[in-house]
Every structure is written in C-alpha cells, then in structure tokens.
Amino acid sequence: DQQVKQNSPSLSVQEGRISILNCDYTNSMFDYFLWYKKYPAEGPTFLISISSIKDKNEDGRFTVFLNKSAKHLSLHIVPSQPGDSAVYFCAASARSGGYQKVTFGTGTKLQVIP
C-alpha cells in the first residue's frame, strides 16, 4: 500500500525553465510534508517542507504547493539549473503508534539539460 506516490519516475527539463515534480498521497492524517534531494552515491538531503496548515512555502528557487483537498503536493524549481539534476523524494509524516512516522515516495529523477 503506497501511501505516498510519485507517478513520474523521470522528468527532463531545459535549463532556465520550470521543473514541476508531483506527489500524491492517500492518508488524510499526514500533517507535514517534505522534499528531499538525492545525488548518486550520496544520502538524501532535505530541501524544503510544508505544514498541512499552509498551502505554499517558498525558499529561493524552490516552492512547494500543497492541495489538501486533492491530496496533492508539488515542487516547483524556477529557474532550473543543471546542478538540480538529482532524484527528488517526496515524504509525508503523521503520528502513528506514538511516533511521527515518515513515509517516502519512490522518487522522481530530474534531468536538467544545459
């Protein structure tokens, strides 16, 4: 049962254009959402997050949008740069059994073409 889904395994975007990475979730108890970026042979690194009480959070070139009614999360990168080429994981957390459990999506591989 994949509670956090990233339906696009890969995405290619031209340098300077917008990259939009999507994530859908099924558990309405999720109250915190995160995006992690992962380069090959490295561990994931935190990128940006959003609480369920907000619908938008911005940090420089990165903006995360949350649509609770649609259970949909998206990450916008503007403008995209070649260094943004990586795998992006969406993650969502909810309290389960006394613990704030984090569930990860399967990842989207972004390639930014110079």
Next chain:
Amino acid sequence: NAGVTQTPKFRILKIGQSMTLQCTQDMNHNYMYWYRQDPGMGLKLIYYSVGAGITDKGEVPNGYNVSRSTTEDFPLRLELAAPSQTSVYFCASSYSEADTQYFGPGTRLTVL
C-alpha cells in the same frame, strides 16, 4: 563537521553470513533511523531509536537487529543474510521526531 557517517560503503555477502552496518552521528541527535532503498522504490524504515537504550521496529524489521548503547552510534545487524536483503541502506538522524532527518551516504549491500 562529519554529520552522519556509515561504514562500509560497499559489501558483498554470501547467503547465511552475518555483518554489522555501522552508523555514527556527531550532531547529538536523539533520533536515529535505518532505511533500506530497493531499486525503483522509496525508503522503507527498518528500525528507529528515540534515544540511547530505546529502539523500535519500523515497516520492514524482519532479518535485522539494532542496538543503541550511545547517543552517537546505531549499528544495524544482519544475522543470516538472504538475497532479499540486497539493497542500499541509509542511516539517518534527527534532533526530534518531527525534525528534518540527516542522512548518511549509504551502504550498498549485495547478498549472493
């Protein structure tokens, strides 16, 4: 500032062998985690710890054991390696349960 370190980076095991994956963090984080990532899949939580001496099972704990004798170290033990345990293993830590997790570089394990 080392953050989260993992050893070894790579390992090949034969079926039935055992090994310990090491994880150390120098950020004085209370929470530590072990994940596995299979090809095309997300990260699955194996075990986690909320502090020294306290551990609990995650989603996929079977075939693994952990201990947490110090704040810094959180080793993961495979007792009888099986091909299904071929994966990339990531250790992570966070200050609190709702805080950002910091990941190590991973250990790529192959069981033949």
